Amino acid sequence: MPGVARTGAVAQSAGTAVPGDGGPAPEPGPSDGDTGGGRPPGGDGRRPRRGRRVLKWSAAVLALLITGSAGAGYLYYRHLNDNLKKDTLNLGDNKVAAPTPNAAGQTPLNILLIGSDARDTKANQQLGGARETFGSTPLADVQMLVHLSADRSNMSVVSMPRDTLVKIPKCTDPDDGTVHPASNGRVMTNQSLGHGGPGCTVATWQELTGIHIDHFVMVDFAGVVSMADAVGGVPVCVDANIHSRDGQGHGSGLKLEKGTTYIKGEQALQWLRTRYGFEDGSDLARAKAQHMYMNAMVRQLRENATLSSPNKLRRLAEKATGALTVDPGLDTVKKLYDLSNELRKVEPKRITMTTMPNRYVGARVEPTEDAEKLFRLVREDIALDGRDAAPEPSRDEVSEDAAAPDEEIAVQVHNGTRTDTLAPAAGRAGTVAGLLRKKGFGQATADTVGATREKHTVLRYPSADLEGDALRVAEALGIPSSAVKRSTEVSGVTLVVGADWREGDTYRAPEEDDSTPDSAQPLNGADDSACMKVNPAFSW
Numbered sequence: 251m252p253g254v255a256r257t258g259a260v261a262q263s264a265g266t267a268v269p270g271d272g273g274p275a276p277e278p279g280p281s282d283g284d285t286g287g288g289r290p291p292g293g294d295g296r297r298p299r300r301g302r303r304v305l306k307w308s309a310a311v312l313a314l315l316i317t318g319s320a321g322a323g324y325l326y327y328r329h330l331n332d333n334l335k336k337d338t339l340n341l342g343d344n345k346v347a348a349p350t351p352n353a354a355g356q357t358p359l360n361i362l363l364i365g366s367d368a369r370d371t372k373a374n375q376q377l378g379g380a381r382e383t384f385g386s387t388p389l390a391d392v393q394m395l396v397h398l399s400a401d402r403s404n405m406s407v408v409s410m411p412r413d414t415l416v417k418i419p420k421c422t423d424p425d426d427g428t429v430h431p432a433s434n435g436r437v438m439t440n441q442s443l444g445h446g447g448p449g450c451t452v453a454t455w456q457e458l459t460g461i462h463i464d465h466f467v468m469v470d471f472a473g474v475v476s477m478a479d480a481v482g483g484v485p486v487c488v489d490a491n492i493h494s495r496d497g498q499g500h501g502s503g504l505k506l507e508k509g510t511t512y513i514k515g516e517q518a519l520q521w522l523r524t525r526y527g528f529e530d531g532s533d534l535a536r537a538k539a540q541h542m543y544m545n546a547m548v549r550q551l552r553e554n555a556t557l558s559s560p561n562k563l564r565r566l567a568e569k570a571t572g573a574l575t576v577d578p579g580l581d582t583v584k585k586l587y588d589l590s591n592e593l594r595k596v597e598p599k600r601i602t603m604t605t606m607p608n609r610y611v612g613a614r615v616e617p618t619e620d621a622e623k624l625f626r627l628v629r630e631d632i633a634l635d636g637r638d639a640a641p642e643p644s645r646d647e648v649s650e651d652a653a654a655p656d657e658e659i660a661v662q663v664h665n666g667t668r669t670d671t672l673a674p675a676a677g678r679a680g681t682v683a684g685l686l687r688k689k690g691f692g693q694a695t696a697d698t699v700g701a702t703r704e705k706h707t708v709l710r711y712p713s714a715d716l717e718g719d720a721l722r723v724a725e726a727l728g729i730p731s732s733a734v735k736r737s738t739e740v741s742g743v744t745l746v747v748g749a750d751w752r753e754g755d756t757y758r759a760p761e762e763d764d765s766t767p768d769s770a771q772p773l774n775g776a777d778d779s780a781c782m783k784v785n786p787a788f789s790w
Contacts, residue, residue, distance in 0.1 A: 330583045333571035339466065339578065341421035341446045342453025346462040347710065347737035349400070349631065356400040358631045359592065360461055364448050364468040365392025366575075390443035390451045390468075395461065397628045398593060404600040404633040405593065405775075408624060409541075410455075411533060411606065412440040413614045419457050421450035438614065448575060458617070459625040460705075465589070468575040483512030484547045486521055486539075487781035490789045494520065494527040501526040501788070518543070527788030534605060534771070535782075541603040541773045542780050549598055549778065601775030602634035607767055620767035622705075627764060630732075634766045635774065653722035656690040659743065661723055664697040666704030666746040674701030675752040682727075682747050685755055689726050707748040707757060710737040719743050728757045 351357050366388045390412070397406040415436035422429050423446035430445035442454040448468045456463055487510045494501035504520035504527070506513075513521055522540050529535035571583065580586055607620035627634060653659070663686070665679040679696035686694035707729060711720040713736075720734050720743045727745075751757050766772050773780065 327583055330567060330571045331581075333568070333574075334581060334583075334586075335575040336578060336581045337447050337468075337575055338424040338449040340452050340456070340463070341424065341449035342419045342457065344419065344453070344457065345739060346456045346460060347735060347739050348462045348464075349629075350734075350736045352400045352631075354401070356402075358400045359398040359589075360463045360465075360628075361396045361398075361589070362448075362452055362455055362463050362466040363392070363394040363396060364390050364443065364451055364466055366390060366443060366448075366468055387444035389440040390448070391440050393439065393451065393455070395455065395459075395463070395628070396593075397461075397631075398596065399633060400631050402592060402595040404635060404637070405596045405602070406628055406634040407541075407544075407601070407603045408628065408770075409537060409603075409605050410439060411537070411608060411615050412438065413533075414439045414606065414608060415611060415614050415616045416442075416454055416458050418442050418445055418450065418454050421446040421453055423447065424449070436616075449577075459628070461625060461629050465577050465580050467580065469573045482550065483514045484518060484543060484550055485510050485512050485778075486543060486546060487511075487779075488784050489781045490784040490786070492527050492784045492788055493790050494524045494788060496526060496788070505790075527785050529783050529785065531785065537605045538771060538773070539782050541605075541771075542782065545598065545601070545603060545773065545775045545777065545780070548601070548775060552594075552598065597776070599774065599776035600633070600635060600637070602766070603773040603775065604634060604766065604770035607769035618769065620769045623763070623767055624770050626762070627766065632764050634770075634772060636765060653718035656722065656726070657692045659691055659719045659722060660693040660695075661686055661691055662695055662697050662740075662742060662744050664699075664744060664746045665701040666707075666748050667752045668701045668703045669705075669749050670703075672749070672752075678747050678752065682745065682751075686723070686726070686745075691723065691726070702746070704746045704748040705750065706760070707733060707751045708746050709734045710740045710744045710746070712736070712738060712740050712742065716743055728759070730759050733759070 349357050392409075393412070394407055394409045397408070399405070416439045417436055418430075418433040418439075418441065420430065420432045421442075425447075428446065430450065433441075439451075439454060442451040448466050452463050452466050455461065486506075488506050488508060490508050492504060492506050494504040502520040502523040502525075504517065504524045506517075511517075522543060523536075524539060525531055525533065525536045528539055567583070571586075576586070580589060604624060607618045607624060608615040609618050624634075632638060661683075663679045663683040665674050667678050668674040678701075679698070683694045683696040709720045709724050709729060711717055711734070717734075717736065721731060723729075723743060723745060724731060724734050750760055
């Protein structure tokens, strides 16, 4: 890689103002300038909008979790526990079943990282700017799902653009019982945080993706810059000299020479904010730069010996815990430390960063068909780097539960054929229940309650003693054993006829392509050769 430079940038503390006007998130386009916080090298100190602030908190939190730096909290355990803020995990009415353990009894782990723009303290207001927005409804401007595979061999990260149009479900505020009704149509996903807290952002993700989320970690402005700087400089690369500033003052002010530079403080803020000058100037280019930064930070934390100092680790733990809000499952330093140990099992070369595939709808974006494919890969615990081990033995080979005779197996059949564009196939539950009775399952009954949405046909069972029965029903109908799931949401063997079986007596399992879509822009965590492409108009 061309020349390496180390900057002498002064670290920006939590008490240093990063001005902004706190207005609504800007629409993509030339007006969305990236004016940097503080005074950039050679810049004029113009005041940026909230929409152009750095998305740095996600990098800091992800890196903290992966490296296990929270272990320093044992030095003053109770104090750090008190630093942590806690909130309810899921404020929605609908729950997503937890994944079925693999043959070794292991289950994947999904953590939602949320970056809040809250200005509910003086420090947050200074960092976010715009005094008139003090105490205003916070927005979840950064949302990233971290998926740790069941066998702890690989990790996938899916980021969702803040302007993604989604349906926010009904959420109930756990503090005062306020009920926030479901959104009237689709709205920007970052609004979910204002519907009762991070638990509504979790509920929104689960509704959209069908992915069971185990935990969330949310961080606000205060302490983010110093928390990131505590780990030292982070190496980033550009393929040409760059100055992110145009004649109208748009841009972050980032000014770097071609090659690799170790950045921190103000320059790190500028890097993560930069849109003008990177590739086509879109938010997708900015997301790519953020992923590069996060990968580099993770590598630095794993390899940098400076963090072996107990004092430095203690300072990092102090700043990190003071900036975090977590769910009850992560409400102590020990729990965070245990989580970090799980995440540390994954080598950087098995970490894959992605952006949710999307397309523009006016000035906003919406998930594409590739996004649903990406969500499915995460749901099914398929490594996004394509390096999964050989498939496990089929479920019927490893199940220890013998099936009861067919005529004694009680099966409830539910109609899940409704889709976003199609009404449910009328009488489908009754048709398939009748098919089962013809095959000898005399206790098969149709659930006549309203139809739901289920993309693929699935068999659910509540406990290990019914696993064999569920597998037997699947075998009789030609449903693959991978579609048999253990779930606490059912009380007996339950067959949900999905949108992939709207008609006919024979189920044909769809052939699935398990490769990560190119539109997700996957980036490998060990790729230290990645370099941002500079728009020639911003080179010097």
